[in-house]
Structure formats: structure tokens, C-alpha cells
Amino acid sequence: MDITLDSLHRASRHVSDTLGKAARHVQENPVGYARLYAISLVLFILIYQLLMPIVKGDTDMWYHLNGGRYFWNTGEVPITPFFSFLHPDREWINYFWGFQASIYKVYEWFDYQGLVIIRTLLLVGTLTLVMRILFEHVWEHRNLILFILLTSVFVIFIESRGYQLRPHLVSYLMISLFLFILELRPKWTPILPILTTIWVNVHGVEWVVGGLICGAYFIEYFTNQRFNVDPGQKRSRFFPIWLLLCGVATGLNPHGFDVLLASFSTPELITEFIQEMRPIPPEALHTIVINDLIFSHTDTLAVICILAIIAVIKSIYIRSPRISHLIMFAGGAYLLFRGTRLAWEWALLVLPLIATWSQTFNWNKQTRGNNHTYLLIITVVAIIPFASIGQKLDTSLPYPFDNTELPTEITQFISESGAKGNILVPPSYGGYIQWELYPYILIHSDMEFPPFDEHDFTEIRNAFNTDQGFLSATQKYHVDFIVVQRSHKYFRNIIKSKPEFIPVIFDDLYILYANSASQPAITAKSKIKELNPFNLIDKSIDADTAVHALKSFIESQPNIFRSYHALVRILIDSQRFDEALPYAQTMAKRFPDKPNAHFLLGNILENSEQCQEAIVHYERATNISNKQSKLFINKHIGTCHYLLKDFPTAYDYLNRSLDPFMAIEAIEDLYQLAFTGLVVGQTHQAEIILNSILQQSTEEHEEIRLQAQALLENIDRGEFDIGFTDWMKDPLNLTHE
Numbered sequence: 001m002d003i004t005l006d007s008l009h010r011a012s013r014h015v016s017d018t019l020g021k022a023a024r025h026v027q028e029n030p031v032g033y034a035r036l037y038a039i040s041l042v043l044f045i046l047i048y049q050l051l052m053p054i055v056k057g058d059t060d061m062w063y064h065l066n067g068g069r070y071f072w073n074t075g076e077v078p079i080t081p082f083f084s085f086l087h088p089d090r091e092w093i094n095y096f097w098g099f100q101a102s103i104y105k106v107y108e109w110f111d112y113q114g115l116v117i118i119r120t121l122l123l124v125g126t127l128t129l130v131m132r133i134l135f136e137h138v139w140e141h142r143n144l145i146l147f148i149l150l151t152s153v154f155v156i157f158i159e160s161r162g163y164q165l166r167p168h169l170v171s172y173l174m175i176s177l178f179l180f181i182l183e184l185r186p187k188w189t190p191i192l193p194i195l196t197t198i199w200v201n202v203h204g205v206e207w208v209v210g211g212l213i214c215g216a217y218f219i220e221y222f223t224n225q226r227f228n229v230d231p232g233q234k235r236s237r238f239f240p241i242w243l244l245l246c247g248v249a250t251g252l253n254p255h256g257f258d259v260l261l262a263s264f265s266t267p268e269l270i271t272e273f274i275q276e277m278r279p280i281p282p283e284a285l286h287t288i289v290i291n292d293l294i295f296s297h298t299d300t301l302a303v304i305c306i307l308a309i310i311a312v313i314k315s316i317y318i319r320s321p322r323i324s325h326l327i328m329f330a331g332g333a334y335l336l337f338r339g340t341r342l343a344w345e346w347a348l349l350v351l352p353l354i355a356t357w358s359q360t361f362n363w364n365k366q367t368r369g370n371n372h373t374y375l376l377i378i379t380v381v382a383i384i385p386f387a388s389i390g391q392k393l394d395t396s397l398p399y400p401f402d403n404t405e406l407p408t409e410i411t412q413f414i415s416e417s418g419a420k421g422n423i424l425v426p427p428s429y430g431g432y433i434q435w436e437l438y439p440y441i442l443i444h445s446d447m448e449f450p451p452f453d454e455h456d457f458t459e460i461r462n463a464f465n466t467d468q469g470f471l472s473a474t475q476k477y478h479v480d481f482i483v484v485q486r487s488h489k490y491f492r493n494i495i496k497s498k499p500e501f502i503p504v505i506f507d508d509l510y511i512l513y514a515n516s517a518s519q520p521a522i523t524a525k526s527k528i529k530e531l532n533p534f535n536l537i538d539k540s541i542d543a544d545t546a547v548h549a550l551k552s553f554i555e556s557q558p559n560i561f562r563s564y565h566a567l568v569r570i571l572i573d574s575q576r577f578d579e580a581l582p583y584a585q586t587m588a589k590r591f592p593d594k595p596n597a598h599f600l601l602g603n604i605l606e607n608s609e610q611c612q613e614a615i616v617h618y619e620r621a622t623n624i625s626n627k628q629s630k631l632f633i634n635k636h637i638g639t640c641h642y643l644l645k646d647f648p649t650a651y652d653y654l655n656r657s658l659d660p661f662m663a664i665e666a667i668e669d670l671y672q673l674a675f676t677g678l679v680v681g682q683t684h685q686a687e688i689i690l691n692s693i694l695q696q697s698t699e700e701h702e703e704i705r706l707q708a709q710a711l712l713e714n715i716d717r718g719e720f721d722i723g724f725t726d727w728m729k730d731p732l733n734l735t736h737e
Contacts, residue, residue, distance in 0.1 A: 030144035037148055037382060038131045041155060045127055048389060049120035049162065053397050054112050056405040057164040059431035061103075061115075063446050064096065064166070066435045068104025071097065077254045081451045083434040085422045085442040085477060092450040093255050095204030095262045099167040102202070112401040115165050122169040123162040129176035130154050130351060136184050137355035145377055146358050150307075152385045153300045154351065159389055160297030161344050167203035168344070174199045175209060175348045182217045182324075183352050186235045189242040196249040204259040207250050209335070209345050214243045216327035223323050265450055280340045293380070295388045301343055308350040311357030318360065325353040396593060407483055409507040409560060411436035414481065417522055421480030421515075424473065427452070427460060429483065441481070444473075470494045482513040486562075489534045502526050503533045508562050527553040536566030543574050554583075561591045568600045577604050588617065595625040599633055611640040631657045635669060642672045651676035660689050667693055667701045671708060678711065687715055 054061070063083075070078045077097045080089055094100075106114040131151055138147040158172065174195060181188045192214070200207055221240050223229070251257040288299045312329055315321040332349035335342040398404065411433060414423075420440045425433050430446030444460050445452045462469025464484065473479070482501060484491045486509060495501055501513040502523040511533040516523040531549050532538040538546075550567040557563065564587035571580035584601040591597045602617035618637045622630045638653030654673040658665050670689050677686035690708045697705040 030147075034135060034138075034144055034147050038135060038151065041151065041385060042124060042128055042131070044386060045155070045159060045389070046120060046124050048393060049123055050116060051393060051395065051399075052116070052163065053399045053402040054115055054119075054165065055163065055397070055402045056432075058447060059406075059429055060447055061165050061431065062435035063431035063448060064100045065104050065107055066431070066438055067094070067097065067100035068102070068107075069435075071101045072104060072108075081445075081448070083438045083443060084445060084451075086444060086456060087451065088442075090451050093204075093259055093262045093265065095200075095253075095255070095259055096167040096202060097254065098198070098201035099170060099203060103165065116400045119162065119165040119169065122165075122173050123159065126169070126172045126176045127155055127158060129173075129180045130158065130348070133176070133180055133183060133351055134355050134358070137352075138358045143358065145374075145381065148378065148381050150354065150358060152381060153295075153303050153307075154347065155385045156295050156388050157297050157300035157304060157347055158344060159385075160300075168341075170202045171199070171206045171209065172344060172348060174203075174206075175213070175345060176351075178210065178213050179348065179352055182213065183355075186239060189235075189239055192242055193245040193249040196246040197252045200250050200259060201253045204250075204253060204255075205262045206345070207260060208263045209349070210246065210250075212328060212331040212349070214246045216324040216331070218243045219327060220322065220324040279337050280343060293384050293387045294391060295384055301347065304347050304350065304354070307354050307357070311350075311353045314357055314360060315353075322353070322356060325350075325356060329353055405509060406432050407507060407510040407512075409557065410483060410505060410510055410512045413505045413512065413557075414441060419480065419514075419519060419522060421518060422478055423481040423483060424460070424463060424477075424479050425483040426464060426485070427457065433483065444477075464488065464491060464494075467494050467497060471497055474498055478518070480515050480518050484511050484513070485509060486511050486534050492532065492534050503528050503531070505557060506533045506562065507560050527556060536562060537569050537573075543570055546570055547574075559590070561587070561594055561597070564590070565594075565596055565600070568604075572600065572603060572607075575607075577608050580604050581608070588620075593624060595621045595629060595633075597621075598624075599636075602633075602636065606636060606640055606643075609643075611643045615640045638676075639669070639672060642676060647676045647679040651680050651682070655682075660692065667697055667704055671704050674708070674711070678715075683715060687712065690715075 066083060067078045070076075070082060077094055078100070079091050079094050081087060081092075103115060103118065106118050110117070134147060134150050134154070138150070161168065161172070177195060178192065181192065196210060199210060218240050221235060221243075250259065253259050255262075288302045289296075308329060312321075312326065315325070328349040332346035335349075336346040407429065414437060418440075422442050422444075423433065423437070424444055427445045427447050430443045433441070434443050434446065444463075445456045459469070459473060463473035464470070482495070486506065495513065500516045502516050503511055504514045504522055504526040505512045506528065514522045514526075528549055530541065530545050532541060536546070536550070547567060547570055550563055550570070554560075554563050554567065564583055568580050568584045568587060571577070571583070581601075581604050584597075584604050587594075588597045588601045598617040598621035602614040602621065605611070605614035605617065615637055618633050618640070622633050622637075625633060634653045634657035638650045638657060641647075641650035641653060650672065654669065654676060658669055658673050660670055660673060670693050674686040674689040674693070677683075677689070690712050693701075693708040694705060694712075697708075
């Protein structure tokens with residue numbers, strides 16, 4: 001024992017010495033480790049972004065693609081809602097025409113993979129500049145902990161906006177680049193007017209932010225001159241001239257200086273319709289919720305806010321405030337409370353303020369002499385961005401374009417039909433619909449404001465949510481098609497007032513109605529007229545009618561999971577297992593990532609006395625199911641093992657999935673748990689469950705009640721034997737959805 005304890009003590013000392021040496025090496029080489037950390041984090045973000053496909057988001061990217069296509073096809077900047085049947089002649093200031101033209105060309109040359117790369121480069125470029133600004137401020141005190149902390153916070157927050165390709169990403173890059181030049185590379189100031197020209201054509205509405213930055217440093221320059229303040233970085237006498245030229249460059253766009261009006265043309269009540277345009281809730285600026293080293297963007301926003309306030313107070317307290325930093329802090333705060341979407345601009349505007357404050361704080365002194373604490377803090381803080389961002393990666397998504405939440409099947413159906421006309425669709429999907437169907441199909445509106453305003457958004461909202469609103473819209477406009485989400489079940493009652501609209505196709509998320517008066521060729525071929533498209537297993541519809549309709553629909557649309565799922569469910573409920581089997585097998589093959597596909601196939605095999613095969617598919621379902629679904633599927637696996645007379649395994653699954661004392665479970669399942677419990681020696685548990693069966697069983701379960709009574713009598717006599725009781729197959733092999 002002494003030898004063992006001595007060995008453990010030596011091993012412990014060895015580990016402690018190794019960690020101490022590692023901590024001292026980090027403390028002695030903070031700049032090198034800071035660079036290594038920054039490079040590692042940039043490479044991580046690069047790989048992460050390249051692995052993330054283009055996803056639905058709010059479909060804004062697709063109206064940008066459509067605008068770009070219009071530009072290259074016509075040679076004109078799109079300044080009207082050419083894709084809408086509402087106001088095709090209404091003009092507006094298209095302040096992101098350059099972005100639209102650019103990403104369309106990238107798409108034309110490289111498809112969605114090119115868009116993934118552009119999104120990645122914009123985000124990685126921004127984060128690289130942010131890290132560089134922090135590094136060049138923090139390294140003066142070799143403050144590695146603070147550098148890693150600040151880097152982690154800013155990276156998590158800015159990256160959270162990087163899942164969509166929108167012109168905001170260009171603005172974030174430009175803000176970072178302006179700040180980097182003005183803070184750390186003033187000799188590069190002559191290129192700012194060129195950057196301004198690019199910025200105003202790609203995302204001109206953000207001239208306010210560029211103006212705030214240039215104005216802040218312009219004022220600071222003359223303030224420093226007046227009071228002989230050393231700015232730290234040498235600036236030439238032409239410095240303010242280059243900043244003024246940025247203002248001149250703002251007018252170098254198709255709209256000239258009218259682009260300045262874009263920032264003030266937002267409809268007054270737009271915040272009622274677009275959540276990200278609402279003022280940020282005050283509690284978001286100070287509420288932090290940490291879960292296993294996982295920080296959300298709201299947590300990091302609160303951290304940035306707290307640090308910015310501390311930095312302002314500290315700079316005033318030590319009487320060394322930077323005028324430019326205070327102006328950007330105040331201006332950024334105004335923007336922050338104008339709308340949630342401007343939180344990222346605000347965070348970048350206060351970056352120099354926080355970075356400069358970090359120069360006054362030497363955390364190395366706080367941790368000197370405690371190497372283990374220093375190494376622990378470094379390690380924990382360094383892990384945070386990798387854990388927070390990495391947990392969002394889902395490699396199971398289709399790549400490079402994930403269309404699972406988009407009405408792809410519906411737009412393909414309309415396109416292949418050769419139809420022309422107008423379509424009613426919620427604005428949040430308008431971007432994708434116009435991209436896929438213009439110029440043959442026109443939409444009501446998308447999420448652009450302007451050209452659309454509160455009146456347009458109110459009209460389309462009422463059309464989908466009220467009887468009179470729908471009647472008003474269909475009477476005011478000639479509507480050929482309607483796309484509605486299947487989760488919006490009340491719309492079925494609304495559309496009854498216009499029987500000429502017939503459901504013609506659905507996918508997993510959306511339903512398409514066509515106007516039989518204007519699209520008779522399409523509605524005449526509809527396979528789903530007799531179905532409730534919002535609930536395909538509606539019990540009020542005759543099963544044979546539903547089965548016939550779904551089989552016909554699958555023949556014409558073989559790639560829609562909902563149709564297979566509904567057909568198989570209806571056939572199972574009708575005990576038509578042989579008829580359901582080939583459709584279930586096709587469903588599992590076509591949709592291997594759908595847990596229900598494997599579960600329903602397993603259910604059919606279980607009820608067809610093919611339990612060994614059923615278990616294979618049940619296990620496949622559990623591998624891709626959530627925790628609650630796994631419990632439900634495990635119950636069926638337990639039943640299969642019970643039917644195969646593998647009672648120990650059956651008990652293991654049933655005991656894990658059933659809660660006989662706190663939940664209401666099926667009598668058949670309780671009996672199987674009790675019986676298998678007796679087999680494995682859980683006599684007390686089995687006795688309680690069997691008594692529970694007697695207390696709650698009805699005439700419907702008379703056979704099971706008799707078996708339970710028989711088992712209890714044998715337990716009382718101490719004569720329980722597996723062979724004594726007939727193993728009841730018929731009443732016990734039932735499954736319950």
C-alpha cells in the first residue's frame with residue numbers, strides 16, 4: 001500500500017511540475033501563444049463556415065439573387081419591385097444593387113458552393129481584422145488571458161450573424177477595415193474613399209455608420225491639434241482631407257447623394273412586422289446565461305455592453321478618453337436602440353474603446369505566482385468559442401444547399417407546368433418564390449422595405465389570417481396560386497369561402513392551391529382534391545379514398561415524405577400490413593434520415609411476426625431520434641424481444657422506456673414488463689405492476705387480467721415458473737401509437 005501511495009504521489013508531483021512548466025512557458029511567450037490562438041480560431045471558423053450549407057434563413061438572399069439576375073439581363077439597376085403584381089412601377093433607392101450583381105455572378109459561375117465561399121471569406125475577413133485590432137492593443141502588457149477573452153466574446157457574437165449571405169456581412173467587413181486603418185494604420189487612410197465607393201454601392205444604407213466612424217476621427221483629429229494631444233499614431237496633415245473625401249465618395253453610386261435618404265425611408269410601423277427592426281430589449285444588455293461553456297450571441301452581447309460601459313467609465317476616470325471612441329460609443333448606442341439588427345454594428349463600433357481599455361488592465365499581475373490557476377483560466381476561456389460555435393455544426397444537412405425548409409417541390413411543380421400568373425405567398429418566403437418563378441409568376445411582396453410598406457404587410461397578413469382579409473385580397477387582385485404553410489391549419493377554413501381554389505400539391509411543409517378558373521389544366525389533374533392537405537390522416541375522410549388519392553399522388557410526386565408517411569399510417573391503422581410494407585420499405589430507402597420512416601417499417605414487421613427484422617429498423621430509428629422518441633421506440637424493441645422470448649433483453653428495454661408508477665401506460669405493456677421482471681428476478685416490482693393491472697383493467701383486457709391474477713397467485717405460493725403460464729402471444733403483441 002505504501003508503494004502504491006508513493007507511486008501516486010510521484011505521479012501527481014510529475015503532473016503538477018509539467019503543468020507548472022507549461023504555464024510558465026505560456027506566461028513567458030504570450031505574444032506567440034496569442035498568435036497561435038488567433039490563427040487556430042480563424043482556421044476553425046474557416047472550416048466551420050465552409051462546412052455549413054446555404055440555408056433558408058429569411059429567404060432574403062434569394063431576392064438579392066433575383067435582383068442581380070435582373071441587373072445582368074437588362075443592364076439596369078432594379079429600382080422597382082419588378083417581381084410583384086402590387087406596385088410594379090413604384091420606385092425606390094436600391095442601395096444594395098452592387099451586392100445583388102456580385103453574388104448573382106458568383107452563383108452563375110460556381111452555384112451555391114460559390115455563395116458558401118463568399119460568405120466564408122466575408123466573415124473570416126471581418127474576424128481576422130477584429131482579432132488584429134485586439135492583438136495590437138492588448139499585446140503591450142502581454143495580456144494573453146484578456147486577449148483570449150475579448151477575442152472569444154467578439155468572435156462568438158459576430159459569427160452568429162454569419163449563417164446567411166446578406167449585404168450586412170460586407171458592412172461588417174468594411175467597418176472592421178475602417179477601424180483597423182484609422183486606429184492602427186493611418187498611413188493607409190488614402191484608400192478609404194475607394195473603400196467608401198465600394199461600400200456605398202454594396203450596402204449604401206450603412207453610410208450612416210461609415211459617416212459616424214469618419215466623423216468621429218475627423219473631430220478627434222482637430223481636437224488633438226487644438227489641445228496638443230498625442231494621438232499615438234502619426235497622422236499626416238492630409239488625414240482629415242481623406243476623411244472628407246469619403247463623404248464625397250458616398251455620392252458615387254447610381255442614385256447619387258439620394259442614397260443618403262435610404263437610411264430615413266424605413267416605414268414608420270415596420271417594427272410591428274419585422275422583429276429584427278424592433279428596439280433591443282434592455283434586459284438583453286445585461287443578462288448572461290452560461291450552459292457548459294456554451295455562450296450564445298445574446299450572452300456575448302451582454303458581455304460586450306458591460307465591457308464598453310466599464311471602458312467609458314475607466315477612460316473618463318483616468319482622464320484619457322479618446323474623443324473618437326466616445327463618439328462611436330454614443331452613436332452606436334443610438335443605433336443599437338433603433339433596432340436589434342444593428343447590434344453587430346454597435347459591437348464593432350465599441351471595439352476600439354474596449355481594446356484601448358484593455359491596455360490599462362494587466363491581468364498577468366493578478367495571476368502571477370499561481371501557474372496552475374493561470375493555465376486553467378487560459379484553457380477554459382480558450383475553449384469557449386470552439387465549444388459555442390462547434391456545437392451548431394450539423395454535417396447531416398444537404399450540402400452546399402439545404403432546401404429542406406423551402407418550397408422546392410412546389411416551385412418545381414409550377415415551373416414544369418408552364419403556368420403564368422400571380423401567387424399569394426407570405427413575404428418571408430417571397431424571396432425564394434420570386435427567384436425560382438420570375439418572370440412567369442409574380443408575387444405579392446417580399447421582406448424588402450421599401451419598396452413595400454406597412455399597408456402591404458398588413459394586407460398580406462390579413463389575407464392569410466382572416467376570412468374577410470382573404471376575400472378582400474382575392475377580389476382586389478387576380479390570384480392564380482396560393483402557397484401556405486401546412487402548420488397554418490386554420491387557413492383551410494378561410495379558403496372554403498373560395499371553392500375555386502383547389503389543392504394541387506403539397507410537400508413536407510407547404511401546400512399549393514390553384515385557381516380552377518384560371519388554371520383548369522392544373523386543377524383537373526389534382527390527385528389530392530379529396531384529402532385534407534393540412535392533415536393527411538384526417539379520420540373524417542374514408543380510408544379507401546385517402547389510400548387511393550395518396551397512391552396516385554406518390555406516383556406523380558415520389559419525393560415527398562409526408563405522402564408516404566400518411567399512406568403507411570392509414571394502412572397500419574386499417575391493419576393492412578401487407579399492403580403497407582412495400583411503401584414503408586420505399587419510404588425508409590428514400591428518406592433514411594427520417595426516424596418515422598424506420599419506425600413505421602419496424603411497426604409493420606412487428607405486426608407481421610417478423611420481429612427480428614423489426615428490431616433492426618427500430619434501432620435505426622433510435623439512432624436518429626430525440627430522447628423522448630427513443631423511449632417510445634425502445635418500448636417497441638422490448639415488445640419484439642418479448643415476442644421472441646428473449647425475456648432478459650425485453651425487460652431491459654421495457655424497464656427503461658416505461659414508467660408504471662407515475663405515467664399511464666398501456667395494459668399490454670405493463671403485463672410484458674411484469675412478466676419479464678419475474679423472469680429476471682424483479683419479483684417485488686412485478687407484483688406491484690400486476691396488482692396495478694387488476695385495478696385498472698376493463699372487460700376489453702379480460703384475458704390479460706386473468707393472466708395477471710394467475711401470476712399473482714403463483715407468486716403468493718412461491719411457485720412462479722415460466723413454463724407454468726402460457727405465454728400469451730395474441731393479446732400481448734399489440735403496438736400503440
